Amino acid sequence: xxxxxxxxxxxxxxxxxxxxxxxxxxxxxxxxxxxxxxxxxxxxxxxxxxxxxxxxxxxxxxxxxxxxxxxxxxxxxxxxxxxxxxxxxxxxxxxxxxxxxxxxxxxxxxxxxxxxxxxxxxxxxxxxxxxxxxxxxxxxxxxxxxxxxxxxxxxxxxxxxxxxxxxxxxxxxxxxxxxxxxxxxxxxxxxxxxxxxxxxxxxxxxxxxxxxxxxxxxxxxxxxxxxxxxxxxxxxxxxxxxxxxxxxxxxxxxxxxxxxxxxxxxxxxxxxxxxxxxxxxxxxxxxxxxxxxxxxxxxxxxxxxxxxxxxxxxxxxxxxxxxxxxxxxxxxxxxxxxxxxxxxxxxxxxxxxxxxxxxxxxxxxxxxxxxxxxxxxxxxxxxxxxxxxxxxxxxxxxxxxxxxxxxxxxxxx
Amino acid sequence: xxxxxxxxxxxxxxxxxxxxxxxxxxxxxxxxxxxxxxxxxxxxxxxxxxxxxxxxxxxxxxxxxxxxxxxxxxxxxxxxxxxxxxxxxxxxxxxxxxxxxxxxxxxxxxxxxxxxxxxxxxxxxxxxxxxxxxxxxxxxxxxxxxxxxxxxxxxxxxxxxxxxxxxxxxxxxxxxxxxxxxxxxxxxxxxxxxxxxxxxxxxxxxxxxxxxxxxxxxxxxxxxx
Numbered sequence: 337x338x339x340x341x342x343x344x345x346x347x348x349x350x351x352x353x354x355x356x357x358x359x360x361x362x363x364x365x366x367x368x369x370x371x372x373x374x375x376x377x378x379x380x381x382x383x384x385x386x387x388x389x390x391x392x393x394x395x396x397x398x399x400x401x402x403x404x405x406x407x408x409x410x411x412x413x414x415x416x417x418x419x420x421x422x423x424x425x426x427x428x429x430x431x432x433x434x435x436x437x438x439x440x441x442x443x444x445x446x447x448x449x450x451x452x453x454x455x456x457x458x459x460x461x462x463x464x465x466x467x468x469x470x471x472x473x474x475x476x477x478x479x480x481x482x483x484x485x486x487x488x489x490x491x492x493x494x495x496x497x498x499x500x501x502x503x504x505x506x507x508x509x510x511x512x513x514x515x516x517x518x519x520x521x522x523x524x525x526x527x528x529x530x531x532x533x534x535x536x537x538x539x540x541x542x543x544x545x546x547x548x549x550x551x552x553x554x555x556x557x558x559x560x561x562x563x564x565x566x567x568x569x570x571x572x573x574x575x576x577x578x579x580x581x582x583x584x585x586x587x588x589x590x591x592x593x594x595x596x597x598x599x600x601x602x603x604x605x606x607x608x609x610x611x612x613x614x615x616x617x618x619x620x621x622x623x624x625x626x627x628x629x630x631x632x633x634x635x636x637x638x639x640x641x642x643x644x645x646x647x648x649x650x651x652x653x654x655x656x657x658x659x660x661x662x663x664x665x666x667x668x669x670x671x672x673x674x675x676x677x678x679x680x681x682x683x684x685x686x687x688x689x690x691x692x693x694x695x696x697x698x699x700x701x702x703x704x705x706x707x708x709x710x711x712x713x714x715x716x717x718x719x720x721x722x723x724x725x726x727x728x729x730x731x732x733x734x735x736x737x738x739x740x741x742x743x744x745x746x747x748x749x
Numbered sequence: 750x751x752x753x754x755x756x757x758x759x760x761x762x763x764x765x766x767x768x769x770x771x772x773x774x775x776x777x778x779x780x781x782x783x784x785x786x787x788x789x790x791x792x793x794x795x796x797x798x799x800x801x802x803x804x805x806x807x808x809x810x811x812x813x814x815x816x817x818x819x820x821x822x823x824x825x826x827x828x829x830x831x832x833x834x835x836x837x838x839x840x841x842x843x844x845x846x847x848x849x850x851x852x853x854x855x856x857x858x859x860x861x862x863x864x865x866x867x868x869x870x871x872x873x874x875x876x877x878x879x880x881x882x883x884x885x886x887x888x889x890x891x892x893x894x895x896x897x898x899x900x901x902x903x904x905x906x907x908x909x910x911x912x913x914x915x916x917x918x919x920x921x922x923x924x925x926x927x928x929x930x931x932x933x934x935x936x937x938x939x940x941x942x943x944x945x946x947x948x949x950x951x952x953x954x955x956x957x958x959x960x961x962x963x964x965x966x967x968x969x970x971x972x973x974x
Contacts, residue, residue, distance in 0.1 A: 359884070512877060514773035514877070516775065524770070733768045744882055
């Protein structure tokens with residue numbers, strides 16, 4: 337089994353991996369600790385499960401620690417999470433006190449490691465109070481926010497920001513998410529992992545098996561949207577676009593693939609609305625997939641001719657990069673992080689209405705050469721911009737930056 | 750840090766590479782007037798980022814607009830005539846970022862009418878002023894003789910081209926590139942024709958890969974003779 341860096345070199349090219357090695361050279365031997373609240377499940381754990389071993393291969397003494405807590409703690413941090421995304425939630429004084437107490441218990445367990453670390457990355461709100469609980473820390477502490485905080489519930493943000501102001505820096509995914517914090521705020525977009533189950537290459541037989549499972553006809557065009565059943569993802573708008581496009585492509589099939597999030601009370605309503613809009617059309621497949629259906633989603637994205645992400649509001653929308661990595665042009669809503677991933681008319685199209693989406697579907701289905709060229713450009717664009725290796729490069733750059741103060745230019749010897 | 754250290758180490762030309770990371774400035778523009786005021790007051794590092802930062806991402810055959818300000822003016826304000834005027838501004842025409850800043854403000858001022866409402870962006874598409882930080886590091890390659898340039902250029906990373914041919918304009922005495930500085934130090938008159946050709950290469954409207962190809966061809970023409 338080749339080492340991880342060699343595996344990534346196969347996906348992103350040897351030059352990109354050499355670049356990482358050179359950039360990491362001055363960081364060899366430093367002690368870095370990442371702290372989050374779960375070892376498995378969710379995007380943060382998925383990223384850390386690869387970033388930490390990659391840093392170790394680059395000679396960095398990287399560790400990954402996970403805080404523990406009871407159900408009240410996680411209920412409170414879920415409220416923080418939802419509040420940061422703008423929900424009208426409250427965190428009452430009892431919950432806040434328990435949040436701090438739980439972090440204090442975790443700080444006691446990790447104290448020596450955290451005090452000795454040269455750089456500590458604290459991910460999301462759950463472990464944010466750790467900084468204040470480790471007063472004898474010697475390294476630089478960075479808060480990494482993976483959440484869309486473009487329009488936070490101000491009361492919740494104020495409660496959390498008390499714990500953040502002492503950090504040496506923070507990292508947000510988009511400029512629109514940055515907040516009024518008294519330190520440098522780096523911008524690092526998220527990434528996809530080309531070696532993960534969701535993005536790894538698949539055999540055609542695997543793709544065909546998924547087509548067979550859901551009754552998708554490979555001889556007819558198929559368009560796909562992968563997303564939670566959420567009104568901001570506009571699944572009903574996607575069905576409208578499909579119907580408009582189908583008048584000119586009668587064999588067209590639409591697959592809507594997503595999960596019913598347990599923590600989203602509106603999901604059931606949106607699924608019902610989507611099924612009502614589908615109105616029994618046998619060529620519309622409304623799929624409810626379990627959260628670990630990564631391989632199925634991978635196959636559906638590869639089976640599609642065009643992928644849609646017709647959101648009306650979006651944090652980042654990494655499903656766009658996932659589809660582009662599979663060489664598919666994406667028709668996406670003109671909002672949030674989708675704008676960073678789709679270069680209009682080059683790697684896909686940005687649209688604002690079902691009519692706009694339908695027009696682009698028609699255009700691409702009737703211009704197969706253009707569709708394929710666009711898909712190839714989309715894949716190249718993701719390779720250079722939205723793979724884990726770029727994410728790692730920017731983490732390394734931030735580590736050098738905080739160690740050298742955030743001056744505009746840092747020359748390493 | 751002495752300017753000279755960056756581009757001309759003794760004994761040859763040390764090939765360096767770089768990585769950029771973006772930093773939020775906290776400044777945001779909601780309409781054209783706020784964009785204008787932001788450009789006027791922003792750190793030069795932010796002007797630099799919105800002109801040159803995009804080059805480190807791949808660009809496409811025919812991008813409609815060539816800098817972050819023009820792209821936003823068209824996309825968020827739907828003011829395509831102004832976007833065209835902003836897009837045609839070539840940063841290599843300016844010796845420093847302040848000159849470029851003044852030009853941008855003058856172009857926007859020509860479209861703003863005192864007392865009249867100005868175009869506003871939708872709430873989810875404000876302009877965020879971003880600056881960048883560059884980390885520069887040495888590679889294992891040092892050139893002892895200019896005849897090594899064609900092979901070295903062909904093997905350089907995109908970011909290395911950015912550092913030596915674009916970033917160099919901010920730190921070399923004549924706002925030129927590292928290759929020209931090195932050649933001038935060795936034999937200014939002897940390499941005059943070559944450095945004139947290098948000066949005619951405009952990296953702003955090309956991708957870094959295209960710029961690398963053009964530089965490689967230029968050095969091959971010179972040293973294969």
